Structures are given as structure tokens and as C-alpha cells.
Amino acid sequence: MTRIVSVGADLFADAIESQAAEVDRVTWRPPMAGTEADLATVATDPLRVDANARALAAVLGVQAMLVDVRPASDVLGLQPGQFLHAGPPIGWDTASGPLQGALMGAAALEGLVDDPEQAAERFAAGEWTFEPCHHHHAVGPMAGVVSPSMWLFVLEDPATGRRTYCSLNEGLGKVLRYGAYGPEVLNRLRWMSAVLGPLLQTAVVGAGPVDVTGILTQMLQMGDEAHNRNRAGTLMLLRDLAPAMVDSGAGPSDIAEALRFVGGNDHFFLNLAMPACKLALDAARGIEGSTMVVAMARNGTEFGIQVAGTGDTWFTGPAQVAEGLFLGDYGPDDANPDIGDSAITETAGIGGFAMATAPAIVRLVGGTVPDALATSRRMHEITLGENPRWTIPVLEFQGTPTGIDVTRVCRTGILPQINTGMAGAKAGVGQVGAGLVTPPAGIFPAALAALAERTRARAV
Amino acid sequence: MKTHVELRPGAYADSVTLLQVSRAVQGVEGVATAQVAMATPLNLEVLEQMGFTLPASTPNDMVVAIRLDDDSALDAALAAVETALTRTTSRDDGGDTREPHRTTGAALRDAGADVLVLVSVPGASATVEAMDALDAGHDVMLFSDNVPVEEEVALKTAAEARGLLVMGPDCGTAVVDGLGLGFANATSPGPVGIVAASGTGCQQLLALLDHAGVGVSNALGVGGRDLSAAVGGRSTREALRRLDADPAVDLIVLVSKPPADDVANEIREFAGALVTPVEIALLGPGQPDLTAAAERVLQRLGHAVPEWPVTGLDRLDHREGKLDHREGKLDHREGKLDHPEGKLDHRKQANRKGDLLQGLFVGGTLRDEAALIAGGEHPMVDFGADELTQGRAHPMIDPAIRLEHLSRVADDPRTGAVLLDVVLGHGAEPDPAAALAPVVRDVVTNGVPVFVSCVGTTGDPQGLDAQRAALAEAGAEVHLSNARATRRALELLGRTP
Numbered sequence: 001m002t003r004i005v006s007v008g009a010d011l012f013a014d015a016i017e018s019q020a021a022e023v024d025r026v027t028w029r030p031p032m033a034g035t036e037a038d039l040a041t042v043a044t045d046p047l048r049v050d051a052n053a054r055a056l057a058a059v060l061g062v063q064a065m066l067v068d069v070r071p072a073s074d075v076l077g078l079q080p081g082q083f084l085h086a087g088p089p090i091g092w093d094t095a096s097g098p099l100q101g102a103l104m105g106a107a108a109l110e111g112l113v114d115d116p117e118q119a120a121e122r123f124a125a126g127e128w129t130f131e132p133c134h135h136h137h138a139v140g141p142m143a144g145v146v147s148p149s150m151w152l153f154v155l156e157d158p159a160t161g162r163r164t165y166c167s168l169n170e171g172l173g174k175v176l177r178y179g180a181y182g183p184e185v186l187n188r189l190r191w192m193s194a195v196l197g198p199l200l201q202t203a204v205v206g207a208g209p210v211d212v213t214g215i216l217t218q219m220l221q222m223g224d225e226a227h228n229r230n231r232a233g234t235l236m237l238l239r240d241l242a243p244a245m246v247d248s249g250a251g252p253s254d255i256a257e258a259l260r261f262v263g264g265n266d267h268f269f270l271n272l273a274m275p276a277c278k279l280a281l282d283a284a285r286g287i288e289g290s291t292m293v294v295a296m297a298r299n300g301t302e303f304g305i306q307v308a309g310t311g312d313t314w315f316t317g318p319a320q321v322a323e324g325l326f327l328g329d330y331g332p333d334d335a336n337p338d339i340g341d342s343a344i345t346e347t348a349g350i351g352g353f354a355m356a357t358a359p360a361i362v363r364l365v366g367g368t369v370p371d372a373l374a375t376s377r378r379m380h381e382i383t384l385g386e387n388p389r390w391t392i393p394v395l396e397f398q399g400t401p402t403g404i405d406v407t408r409v410c411r412t413g414i415l416p417q418i419n420t421g422m423a424g425a426k427a428g429v430g431q432v433g434a435g436l437v438t439p440p441a442g443i444f445p446a447a448l449a450a451l452a453e454r455t456r457a458r459a460v
Numbered sequence: 461m462k463t464h465v466e467l468r469p470g471a472y473a474d475s476v477t478l479l480q481v482s483r484a485v486q487g488v489e490g491v492a493t494a495q496v497a498m499a500t501p502l503n504l505e506v507l508e509q510m511g512f513t514l515p516a517s518t519p520n521d522m523v524v525a526i527r528l529d530d531d532s533a534l535d536a537a538l539a540a541v542e543t544a545l546t547r548t549t550s551r552d553d554g555g556d557t558r559e560p561h562r563t564t565g566a567a568l569r570d571a572g573a574d575v576l577v578l579v580s581v582p583g584a585s586a587t588v589e590a591m592d593a594l595d596a597g598h599d600v601m602l603f604s605d606n607v608p609v610e611e612e613v614a615l616k617t618a619a620e621a622r623g624l625l626v627m628g629p630d631c632g633t634a635v636v637d638g639l640g641l642g643f644a645n646a647t648s649p650g651p652v653g654i655v656a657a658s659g660t661g662c663q664q665l666l667a668l669l670d671h672a673g674v675g676v677s678n679a680l681g682v683g684g685r686d687l688s689a690a691v692g693g694r695s696t697r698e699a700l701r702r703l704d705a706d707p708a709v710d711l712i713v714l715v716s717k718p719p720a721d722d723v724a725n726e727i728r729e730f731a732g733a734l735v736t737p738v739e740i741a742l743l744g745p746g747q748p749d750l751t752a753a754a755e756r757v758l759q760r761l762g763h764a765v766p767e768w769p770v771t772g773l774d775r776l777d778h779r780e781g782k783l784d785h786r787e788g789k790l791d792h793r794e795g796k797l798d799h800p801e802g803k804l805d806h807r808k809q810a811n812r813k814g815d816l817l818q819g820l821f822v823g824g825t826l827r828d829e830a831a832l833i834a835g836g837e838h839p840m841v842d843f844g845a846d847e848l849t850q851g852r853a854h855p856m857i858d859p860a861i862r863l864e865h866l867s868r869v870a871d872d873p874r875t876g877a878v879l880l881d882v883v884l885g886h887g888a889e890p891d892p893a894a895a896l897a898p899v900v901r902d903v904v905t906n907g908v909p910v911f912v913s914c915v916g917t918t919g920d921p922q923g924l925d926a927q928r929a930a931l932a933e934a935g936a937e938v939h940l941s942n943a944r945a946t947r948r949a950l951e952l953l954g955r956t957p
Binding site for chain 2 (some may be wrong): 002003006007010011012013014015018019021024026028029033036039043044046049147237267374377378380407408411412414460
């Protein structure tokens with residue numbers, strides 16, 4: 001007996017049920033305002049189905065291996081006065097407090113100024129440059145600032161040799177990525193470059209490549225969603241690297257300090273999850289006709305997305321302020337709008353998309369366990385497929401929702417759910433809280449319009 | 461008189477549901493009038509005509525507009541809005557906490573293989589949902605109208621490449637393996653398979669064959685434009701292929717609105733190459749009408765052609781007291797009325813000056829058929845046409861627009877007689893005669909004869925006999941054959957069709 005899926009008037013579904021046939025009803029709602037014509041154009045694009053299938057397969061086919069740890073000057077060729085930052089491109093005048101603070105701190109770290117406060121006017125004068133991490137195969141959490149002397153994780157897809165990069169995680173609280181630039185922040189960064197980076201390099205080279213994708217598979221089954229909770233992943237990384245660190249010949253106190261630092265920073269693995277996600281998503285860039293989002297990133301002022309089928313164009317809108325819980329006496333007025341490249345995790349189907357697997361942190365972001373289950377299920381409504389490697393036990397080992405589809409976001413009005421930390425709005429403050437945020441809705445119709453435009457241009 | 465207008469951004473219900481909600485609120489004591497609708501341009505126009513002043517809105521906002529006779533009734537009215545909305549939107553999910561599927565594509569992930577998708581969302585969004593079905597490898601019935609022809613071509617091109625069938629757009633009727641979809645009539649299994657580029661054309665065939673005792677196993681709609689030059693019969697070919705492969709089908713009937721000549725020739729050639737014989741009924745000037753097509757089908761099956769039923773003649777004649785009707789002297793075969801010369805004319809002269817037959821239809825093909833029989837001078841309106849259904853429910857669901865016009869037409873001095881269709885079946889309103897009969901009675905009492913083609917089968921949920929009886933009791937002459945009803949009306953007006 002034929003089963004009916006009915007989308008539209010309930011009357012017809014009722015009429016079918018009255019004939020004792022089975023009906024699945026779609027809970028249809030009108031799409032985002034003004035998107036109907038573009039949605040129809042893109043839906044009938046003859047390239048779309050195959051392009052999206054290839055994009056999803058490309059993402060799922062990537063294996064991310066940690067192969068090296070090196071200074072940014074080596075691997076990215078960054079020169080003094082060159083900096084990278086999170087999110088889409090932005091100028092100094094419109095840059096947010098935490099991004100300005102992190103750049104000022106990094107200028108002092110590089111010895112360009114003695115006092116970070118002196119750096120502001122030289123950035124404003126255009127003396128030094130800062131570009132998006134995403135334009136250099138890199139990602140950075142929160143402000144995401146990278147300067148030449150910072151050591152970076154180097155991840156590689158063995159099948160293609162493609163590489164992505166990310167800085168080492170500094171921990172929580174007063175840290176550069178949240179816009180803090182006090183002496184303790186800069187001293188910690190100097191130690192990371194002098195001791196931690198070289199030690200990790202020796203360990204990675206000694207232990208052999210670390211399978212970051214594989215650790216992600218396991219940590220998702222251990223209560224991490226790999227954005228706001230990375231505890232299991234961090235400990236698994238230590239398990240893989242600790243013997244080689246001990247064998248490295250470095251001084252015992254340096255080794256102990258490094259182990260204490262990594263083990264004491266539950267977010268250490270985030271800076272491996274992020275470049276692993278970027279390595280996977282970059283495989284889908286430039287697939288004409290694909291409606292899949294390949295990057296979501298924020299610079300503290302704007303939220304931007306890039307789409308597989310629209311080249312390197314950023315579609316941007318105002319970054320939102322997260323809703324969640326605040327540290328100490330901080331409140332919503334102290335929080336900067338959303339910032340960081342870490343939404344690359346959601347773009348790849350984890351983080352907020354895998355909320356169901358991390359019930360331990362649902363209250364941190366102001367939710368309940370049923371909310372978390374519902375969030376992950378809801379994200380399947382806007383994604384192209386599932387990741388068979390990354391599964392969620394409590395959802396019967398369903399794969400994580402993968403490949404955000406611009407058309408499905410416009411059709412349903414469901415926005416990607418992002419778990420995030422909150423930076424203080426003023427330069428130098430640091431972290432003020434953590435919570436949940438969504439992109440500004442308008443960037444999806446804008447991306448859709450560009451996809452429709454390309455479809456029409458191709459049809460001529 | 462107090463009015464209450466509020467916008468509810470982000471709230472949504474389909475137009476049929478909102479019609480039910482509006483009716484429920486209108487029924488609250490102290491409410492003069494009420495309208496709950498999505499803020500589409502058409503609905504805003506209606507609301508403004510009703511005298512409501514509206515704030516700026518988008519089509520994704522729901523408008524609740526209430527005018528009160530009794531100011532204290534507002535709370536009760538708003539409570540009725542909530543109750544009616546909740547009743548129509550909530551469904552017991554059996555404790556399942558799964559998120560509802562918001563797109564056809566998402567629903568199809570869990571649905572299994574043997575699935576047909578029925579799309580009835582507004583036309584501007586229909587292509588997207590239908591494409592989900594094709595992408596997932598499923599046939600689709602596209603009830604929605606107002607789908608641009610280039611989108612129809614794109615959908616059918618994609619379906620052709622995947623070996624799938626697109627029934628529609630604007631496909632009102634389908635019977636798939638005995639299951640009635642959209643406005644389909646209840647049918648019995650049988651040797652006939654129908655391919656229809658015409659919804660009510662298909663329903664007329666179903667009704668006539670049902671009366672003759674011949675069953676229909678499948679009736680595949682293809683959309684009224686399928687045989688146009690632009691669409692090129694893509695779905696017709698696939699539907700013919702399907703029925704040709706069905707061992708239960710002994711004879712295929714292809715019925716279509718007037719096709720493009722080239723496409724008609726291609727389809728004739730395609731049909732001629734099939735194993736199963738195909739009876740082709742392409743409507744148009746000089747072509748047989750639907751009733752004639754049904755009669756040819758019966759003859760080809762070696763089945764006797766019955767008399768097509770008429771109800772209500774007795775009553776009309778008794779009231780007039782002029783027709784000798786003891787023997788039921790309608791010669792059905794000839795389609796002519798055997799009655800004392802001039803009597804009907806006399807009656808007409810006594811009451812009316814007009815000599816126009818005014819056709820008010822809910823079925824597009826029934827309207828076209830009547831127009832072809834009657835010729836150009838008689839106005840024939842299809843209230844289910846695309847331009848009249850934007851942002852509102854089909855007149856087979858919401859009779860209001862036709863009822864309003866019926867009263868207007870009856871007052872028009874040029875009107876000599878009125879011709880209506882009533883289309884029964886799954887999905888159509890549960891008791892169309894209930895709303896129509898009082899208006900018909902007024903019109904007939906006013907001296908304007910009313911002819912009705914009541915298209916339905918004995919198994920239809922509305923009850924064919926009860927519907928016919930109610931309309932006849934109101935003074936209408938009720939036929940099963942639309943062609944017969946049209947000819948009968950023209951004869952009454954002294955025209956020979």
C-alpha cells in the first residue's frame with residue numbers, strides 16, 4: 001500500500017486518512033520573506049543535487065591528522081606587522097573591543113610596541129595589516145588573532161596533502177583571544193612559544209601523527225560536543241602525546257608544567273577540533289551549484305558565511321549577542337556581540353549541532369536536557385546529511401547533522417544553533433560568560449540570492 | 461461597534477484551517493464579523509473591504525480581525541480564536557518527542573520506499589517541495605496552482621530523467637491504486653485507467669463510469685498544461701507508460717483540456733504504440749464532450765450505455781403545472797426534451813427578459829465544456845481559476861465567493877438561466893448543498909431556472925443522492941452529465957446547442 005507524505009492543507013491528509021491509508025504530515029511554514037522565487041530557481045538548478053552530494057561526500061571523506069606544531073612565521077610566512085583574526089574581513093574602526101584588544105596584545109607580544117596601549121593608533125593608521133584566518137587556511141577561536149611568533153597546530157588530510165592551522169589554546173578567563181592583553185596574558189603566550197610549542201612539536205613528531213578526526217569520534221561519545229566542552233578530547237590528546245613528551249629529553253619541570261597546563265585547560269582540544277572541521281569543510285569549497293555552507297565565522301562586529309557554490313564571497317550581517325550565563329558580576333551589557341571562527345564546529349555538524357551528546361553543559365548555556373535533544377534533532381531539518389563517523393549515543397547513534405543547506409535554512413527559518421563563549425565588549429576585559437547564539441537571519445537569503453543569480457546566469 | 465485587529469508575526473496556518481477558525485469566531489455571540497487570515501495581499505484587500513484598518517505587515521504575519529456588536533464579547537472571541545487554532549494545529553504525537561519535519565525532504569528521510577508525495581502548499585513554494593520528492597526518488601501529486609510554467613517544465617524534466625511521475629501542477633484529482641487524492645471521487649476497482657490533464661474532466665468520467673457500473677483502478681492527473689507546447693506532454697507520456705504496464709488496465713482513457721496540435725499528434729503516436737488500447741478525449745471545438753467520451757469508453761468495453769440520471773425535473777414541472785411528465789419523457793439518447801411545445805418558453809417569457817445562460821463553476825474543465833457547448837455569448841466563470849485562488853482556498857472547499865456571485869447573477873436582468881456544478885469527492889466540502897440550496901431556492905423563486913451538474917459517485921462521502929435531493933428540493937434540475945445539464949439549459953432558453 002502506498003504511503004503518502006502530505007505537505008500543505010491538512011484537509012487532504014485527513015481525506016487520505018479517512019480512506020484508511022497512512023499519511024506523514026510535513027509541518028510546513030512559509031519560507032523567509034521574499035525568498036520564494038530564489039528558492040524555486042535554486043531547487044530547479046540541474047547542478048544542485050549532484051553538487052550537494054559531492055560537497056557532502058568531500059567533507060565526510062576528510063581525515064584530519066595532527067602532523068606538526070610550528071610557528072606561524074614558518075608555516076604561514078607571517079612577517080612582523082602581519083596579523084590574522086577571526087571572522088570576515090574588517091577594518092580597525094569597526095573592529096570590536098575584544099578584537100582590538102587581542103591585536104594590541106599581539107603587537108606587544110611581537111615586540112612592535114612596549115605597551116599594548118601604544119598599538120592602537122598604529123593599527124588605526126594602517127601601519128600593520130590584519131586579515132581573516134580563513135583566508136590563510138587557518139581558524140582562530142574568539143578574536144582568533146595570530147601573530148608570527150605564535151605556534152600553530154598543523155593538520156593534514158593524508159589523501160590530498162591539504163593543510164589547515166590553528167593556534168594553541170590559552171585556557172579560560174583573562175586570555176588574548178577574549179581581548180585581554182595584561183602582562184599575565186603576554187607572559188603566558190611567551191611561555192607557550194618558548195616551551196609548550198616546541199615540546200608539543202617534539203611529541204607529535206615522536207609519537208607520529210595524531211588522528212584528530214578519530215578523537216572527535218570518541219569524544220562525541222564521551223559527553224563532549226567539541227565546542228563548549230572538550231574535556232574528553234583534551235585528555236585523549238594527552239594520552240597520545242604524554243609518553244612522547246616525557247621521552248623528548250626536555251627538562252622534567254617543563255614537561256610537568258606543559259602537562260599541567262594542557263590537562264588543566266578543558267578547552268585545549270578546541271583548537272584541534274576547529275582546524276579539523278575546517279580541513280573537512282574546505283574540501284567542499286568551489287563546488288558550483290552546491291548550497292552547502294562551508295564557513296560560519298564572526299569578527300565581533302559581523303557574522304559571515306561562505307557557501308560552496310559562491311566562491312570566496314562572504315555574506316555578512318550584524319553579529320548577535322549570545323544568551324546564556326555570565327561569570328561573576330558581568331551581565332548582558334558587558335558582553336560583546338558574537339566573535340570567533342569556532343562556529344566552524346557547528347558548520348561541520350558538531351558543537352551546538354551535537355548538543356544532545358553533551359548534557360553535562362546544557363545548563364551552562366541555559367538549557368535543559370530535552371532542549372539539547374530537540375536542538376540536535378532540529379538541526380537535521382537544515383542539513384544535507386549525517387556524519388556516519390560522528391554519532392550520538394542518546395539519539396540511537398544517529399550521525400551528527402552535517403552540511404548546512406542555505407535553501408533549507410531559508411525554507412524553514414530554522415537558524416544554525418551555535419554554542420559560544422562571550423567576550424567582554426571592552427578591550428582588555430576577557431571572558432564574561434558562555435551561551436547560545438544564532439547567525440543574523442538575513443545572511444541566508446542573501447546567500448540564496450547569489451546562488452539563484454549564478455543559476456540564472458548559467459542557464460542563459 | 462468595537463473592532464480588534466492584531467498581527468501575529470511568525471504564526472502560520474493554511475488557508476483552509478484559517479477559514480475554519482474564522483467561521484468558529486464568527487459564530488461567537490456578540491461578534492459581528494471576524495476574519496483570521498495570513499496577511500497576503502489578497503487577504504489584506506478582503507480585510508480592507510470589510511472595513512478593517514491594518515498596520516504594516518508581511519505575508520508571514522497572521523491577522524486576527526474582529527468586529528463586535530457587543531464590546532464585552534472580545535474575550536470570548538479571542539478565546540475562540542485560540543481554541544480553534546489549537547484544535548486544528550495540535551495533534552497527539554503519542555509522547556514522541558521528535559521534532560516535526562519542516563520540509564518534504566526531511567519527512568522523506570524516514571518514510572520508506574513506496575511513498576507518494578502530495579503537495580498543496582501555496583504555488584510560490586510548491587516547486588521546492590515537489591523537487592524534494594523527485595530528489596528522493598518519489599512520484600509527486602502537485603495540487604497547488606499558480607506554479608509558473610517554466611518551473612513546471614523544470615520539474616517534469618527532472619522527473620523524466622529519474623523515471624518519475626509529476627501529477628500537476630493544479631492537479632485536483634488522482635486515484636492511485638484505489639486511493640483518492642485531492643478532490644478524487646470514491647471509485648471501485650475496474651478495467652479502466654485514466655490519464656487526465658483536467659481535474660474535473662477526470663471526475664466527470666469517474667462519475668459517469670461509476671453510474672454505468674464500470675470501475676477505475678487508477679486515474680493519474682498530469683496538470684492542465686501538460687499537453688501545451690511548453691510542457692510537451694512529459695507527464696502524459698509517463699502516465700500512459702505506467703498504465704500500459706498495469707495488468708489490471710484493459711482500456712486507457714486520455715482526457716485533456718484543448719491541447720497544442722503538435723503535442724496532441726505526438727501523444728496520439730505514442731499512445732498508438734502502446735499494448736493497451738487508448739481512448740483519446742481531447743476537448744475542443746468540434747470534439748466530443750466528456751459524456752460522449754464516457755459513452756465511447758463503455759461501448760469499447762462492450763458495456764451498455766445507461767440513461768444519465770436527472771433529478772428535480774418533476775418538481776420544476778409540477779410547480780409550473782405545465783409539463784406533462786408522467787412518463788418521464790426525456791429522451792436521453794437524443795439529449796432532447798420531449799415536452800409540449802412552447803410551454804417552457806411561455807414560462808420563461810412570463811418571468812424573465814434575459815436570454816443568457818450564466819455558468820458559475822468550481823471545475824475548470826466543466827466550465828470549458830459548457831462554454832464549448834453553449835458558444836461564446838454565454839458567460840461562464842471558473843471560480844477555481846488561478847487568478848481567483850491566489851491566497852484563498854479553492855471554491856470546492858470555500859463556497860463563499862461563488863455564492864456571492866450567484867446572488868448577483870440572479871439579479872442581472874440579462875440572465876435567462878443559471879448553470880452550476882457541484883463536485884463531490886474526498887477533500888471537497890462535506891455538504892456543498894447545505895450552503896448552495898438556500899441561494900438556489902431564492903434564485904428559482906425569483907423566476908430564474910437553475911441547472912446543476914452534480915458530479916459524484918455513489919461512494920462519495922457527501923452522499924450523491926442526498927446532495928441531488930437537497931438541490932432538487934430547492935428547485936434546481938440536477939444532472940450527472942455536465943453536457944446534458946448545459947444542453948438542457950440552452951433548450952430552455954430556446955437555443956439549440
